[in-house]
Amino acid sequence: xxxxxxxxxxxxxPGNLAPDLVCVSWAGYDSLNDEQGSGLYKHDDEYAKRxxxxxxxxxxxxxxxxxxxxxxxxxxxxxLIPVIFxxxxxxxxxxxxxxxxxxxLARGTFRFExxxxxxxxxxxxxxxxxxxxxxxxxxxxxTYRLNYHDRYDVPLKxxxxxxxxxxxxxxxxxxxIFEQQExxxxxxxxxxxxxxxxxxxxxxxCHGFKTDPAAVKQLKERVVRDIDEVKGDLIEAGLVRKDxxxxxxxxxxxxxxxxxxxxxxxxxxxxxxxHDKIEQMNPQELAEYADEKGKYISVAEEPCIMxxxxxxxxxxxxxxxxxxxTGSIKDLETGCTIPIQPRYEVIQxxxxxxxxxxxxxxxxxxPGVRECFVPRDGKVIIxxxxxxxxxxxxxxxxxxxxxxxxxxxxMNKGIDPxxxxxxxxxxxxxxxxxxxxxxxxxxxxxxxxxxFGFIGGCGxxxxxxxxxxxxxxxxxxxxxxxxxxxxxxxxxxxxxxxFIRDCQIKGTKFFAVDxxxxxxxxxxxxxxxxxxxxxxxxxxxxxxxxxxxxARRQYTQPDxxxxxxxLLAFVHDEYLxxxxxxxAHEIAMEMQTVMEDEFNRFVPDCxxxxxxxxxxxxxxxxxxxxDDEGRLMPWEG
DNA sequence: ACGCGATGCGCC
DNA sequence: AAAGGGCGCATCGCGT
Numbered sequence: 001x002x003x004x005x006x007x008x009x010x011x012x013x014p015g016n017l018a019p020d021l022v023c024v025s026w027a028g029y030d031s032l033n034d035e036q037g038s039g040l041y042k043h044d045d046e047y048a049k050r051x052x053x054x055x056x057x058x059x060x061x062x063x064x065x066x067x068x069x070x071x072x073x074x075x076x077x078x079x080l081i082p083v084i085f086x087x088x089x090x091x092x093x094x095x096x097x098x099x100x101x102x103x104x105l106a107r108g109t110f111r112f113e114x115x116x117x118x119x120x121x122x123x124x125x126x127x128x129x130x131x132x133x134x135x136x137x138x139x140x141x142x143t144y145r146l147n148y149h150d151r152y153d154v155p156l157k158x159x160x161x162x163x164x165x166x167x168x169x170x171x172x173x174x175x176x177i178f179e180q181q182e183x184x185x186x187x188x189x190x191x192x193x194x195x196x197x198x199x200x201x202x203x204x205x206c207h208g209f210k211t212d213p214a215a216v217k218q219l220k221e222r223v224v225r226d227i228d229e230v231k232g233d234l235i236e237a238g239l240v241r242k243d244x245x246x247x248x249x250x251x252x253x254x255x256x257x258x259x260x261x262x263x264x265x266x267x268x269x270x271x272x273x274x275h276d277k278i279e280q281m282n283p284q285e286l287a288e289y290a291d292e293k294g295k296y297i298s299v300a301e302e303p304c305i306m307x308x309x310x311x312x313x314x315x316x317x318x319x320x321x322x323x324x325x326t327g328s329i330k331d332l333e334t335g336c337t338i339p340i341q342p343r344y345e346v347i348q349x350x351x352x353x354x355x356x357x358x359x360x361x362x363x364x365x366x367p368g369v370r371e372c373f374v375p376r377d378g379k380v381i382i383x384x385x386x387x388x389x390x391x392x393x394x395x396x397x398x399x400x401x402x403x404x405x406x407x408x409x410x411m412n413k414g415i416d417p418x419x420x421x422x423x424x425x426x427x428x429x430x431x432x433x434x435x436x437x438x439x440x441x442x443x444x445x446x447x448x449x450x451x452f453g454f455i456g457g458c459g460x461x462x463x464x465x466x467x468x469x470x471x472x473x474x475x476x477x478x479x480x481x482x483x484x485x486x487x488x489x490x491x492x493x494x495x496x497x498x499f500i501r502d503c504q505i506k507g508t509k510f511f512a513v514d515x516x517x518x519x520x521x522x523x524x525x526x527x528x529x530x531x532x533x534x535x536x537x538x539x540x541x542x543x544x545x546x547x548x549x550x551a552r553r554q555y556t557q558p559d560x561x562x563x564x565x566x567l568l569a570f571v572h573d574e575y576l577x578x579x580x581x582x583x584a585h586e587i588a589m590e591m592q593t594v595m596e597d598e599f600n601r602f603v604p605d606c607x608x609x610x611x612x613x614x615x616x617x618x619x620x621x622x623x624x625x626x627d628d629e630g631r632l633m634p635w636e637g
Numbered sequence: 638a639c640g641c642g643a644t645g646c647g648c649c
Numbered sequence: 650a651a652a653g654g655g656c657g658c659a660t661c662g663c664g665t
Contacts, residue, residue: 248644248661300645323646323659350655352649359657362648390649456653466653532654536649572649640665648656 002094003028003055004062004175007069008148008167015338017206018071022148023156024052027171031059038168042156049077056080056087062178064127064170066095066195067202074203074555085556088199088548091192096177097125098194101347106187108510108524110349131173134180139173140166189519197544198346200551201353204567207578208339209360212374212617216332219368223329227321230314237311240318251299251315255307262303324364331358332372340373344570346544349529351520351537352572353544360569365620373618375568375578380634382588383622384595384612385574386543391417393542394455394535396603398492400516401499407451407490408606421447424485446472450486457497457531500530517541517602539573542599547575549598550591561586562594576618585631588612 004027010019020043027038032051041048052073055061063069070093074081087093104110104123113123113133123129128139148167151159181188234240238250304316331340345354355361363369375381386392388411395408410417415430422443423430433440449467458466460479467474474482487493503511505523511530512523515537522533547570553560554567565587568576575595579587595610614634615622622635 246660298645319660320646327659328647345656348656352655354656356657359648362646362657364647366647453653457651458653459651462653526652526654528652529654531652536654574649638665640663642661642663644661645659647658649654 001029002060002062002175002178003030004171004178005052005055005069006064006167006171006174007072009072010149010152014334014341015208017068017202017341018075020149020152021072021076022152023167024048025167025171026051026055027168027175028062029059031055038172040156040164040167043076043152045156049080052077053080053083056083056092060092060094061087062094062096062174064096064130064174064177066093066098067199070199071202071206082556085552088192088196089552093195093199094178094191095195095198096130096174096181097127098198098346099178099181099188099191100125100130102190102194102520103181103184103187105347105349106184106521106523108512108522127170127174130177134177135173137173139170187519187521190515193518193541193545193548194346196548197353198344200544200547200567201344201346201570203551203555204570205341205343207566207568208341209335209568209576210339210374210376211332211335211372213336215368215372215374215617216329216336219332219372220325220329222368223321223325227318227325230318233311234314234318239311239315244322246315246319246322248299251312252297254309254312255297255299255303258307258309258312260303260307262298262300262306324366324369328358328364328369332369335372342569349522349525350533351515351522351540353540353570355570361571370618370620373568374616378580379578380581380584381568381615381618382577382579382584382591382612383574383615383618384577384588384591384610385571386539386595386599387609387611388417389539389543389573389599389608390535391451391455392603392606392608393538394496395606397516397534397538398496399605402492402495405490405492405606407492411606411608416444417451418448419444421450421486421489423447424489425482442472445470446474446482450482454483454486454493455496455531455535457500457528497531500527500534503530515541538602542602543570543573543575543595545601546595546598549594550575550577553590553594561590581634584614584634588614588632 006025008022010022012019023040023042025038025040029036030039030051031054032047041051070084073084101110111123112120114120128141131137131139151163156164231240231244235242238247239254240246299312299315301316301320304312334340340358342355342360343357348354391407392411395405395411398405399408407417410420419433419435420430422440423433425446426439426443428440433444435441435444446467449470449472453463453466460476460483463479463483464474464476467479500511500513503513505512510524511527512521513530513533514521516534517538518541520537522530525533547567550562550567553562554565557563561583565577565579568578575591577587577591592610592612596608599610600607611624612632613622613624614632616634616636619637625633625635627633
């Protein structure tokens, strides 16, 4: 028997994602009064804390978006933090939204649904959405929800019936949804780990990440100056309008005057059948075709540069700078007054997390962007990332499924698999590889591209494009040779792709894969998605477990050096942690140990390393710095 | 005025 | 037989 809980609070606002509690409602069972049904405790009820505490102490609780309510409880009653983490540790905190995502993942209907006419539509996972889909009823969205703070001081007996009912009804439907989901609980084995990770991520959002006004100002001035440099000419040439927006059709027309013809990705797909025909068109036919299908001519950065046309080159530069200005810089500016509080999605299709508002997981690499992010006064940032996490998880999957992995064997011997493959490319012994030799360096890059591309089921033509993006210019013939070399080098690959092929759902073109070492299924996905999910998901599982253990020590273990420190960001294979400068070395050491130990529980036959770096502002360029005694020091740039 | 799909591009 | 994936976000252009 479980209890569904829901909180009503003051409104969240920038800077506070865990606002003051107004009341907590329950449905199912109240262990304080040994009562079935549903009810409400107000924040100033002398029994409210006791009730919440008892629930976490002994029972299974159900929430819609558990991390929000847990953070509200933690803010209201810090003394309950240990018991809340205890419930998380023991897998007794449930979340109907995460459950719904796991079930949809298994069914292959994640984030999409079909309406009566068979049209595919985007699907959400709010309590409102799930209630509509599962219970066929529309939750009242905002009659009362946004007004509970007005009743903070009003005794419960004076609340209108509607206000009481609404608060309770969320808990009631949450419980109802939970019970429905229980019928498919064989697909929910991963729930507890995801709820733990989600809580860690949300606590990170609550803390927030500061930006530095001086650095933001400097970046903005530089970008504005660069934009002004090219804008005038582009307006004159008609590629940019007076309001600053781009005229992409004009850009396409200009591209047609050059010799460059790069089709957009969409065109490649749509036209794959008629591609030969397009290649053979004479200029007249081509111009007519492109005029009709103007959007199919790519004016992305690379074609613009290839065209050699000064105006198009300026156009691509303008596009990039403009998106930096209206996108990233806007976010960076708000972070100067109130720390940036992004929202993390705990699970996406592959098992990875997502991040938005802003997305700290895809910040522009342009110099000066990451550098805007700074720790609070007296603190430093410790960034700790895994070395080749996904190669290790791919190898572990092969050890588990086939009892062998040459790639894993190589890494276990301390061999760098990129260099090793590069050595075979240039027919040199591994030990003779000299990365100061440009030829050897280029060969290692090819090896790296091969290792990252082919594990996911990449084909030859796609690999050429992929490798190009990673700085390797190769022909299709070369790519075919490298793929063959890669397949022969790590000969478990043949078993791996055969295994995936065997995961095909009979009578369909879709695949279904069971994640290893956790109970999670990804159903009805494409072949390449299936190739990727196994190792990408495993890496995400390992990193999430590590993050939770860091958070657990930060919030509940006074004996740990991590206690009281805070996480700042998570970028798939990297955590950023904010720590007092005096103890940064010791904290970094424990952070590294926790990250390695937790991740390596998921890759026991191919353990990896995590590398901590201390810095005064976030930077991709930061390097490990040690003093004479080998203690980590901040990188000073 | 706003919604939405397509496109491009950033990150891992 | 062959098949990198998956995110979020800005922008454009079209449709209601």
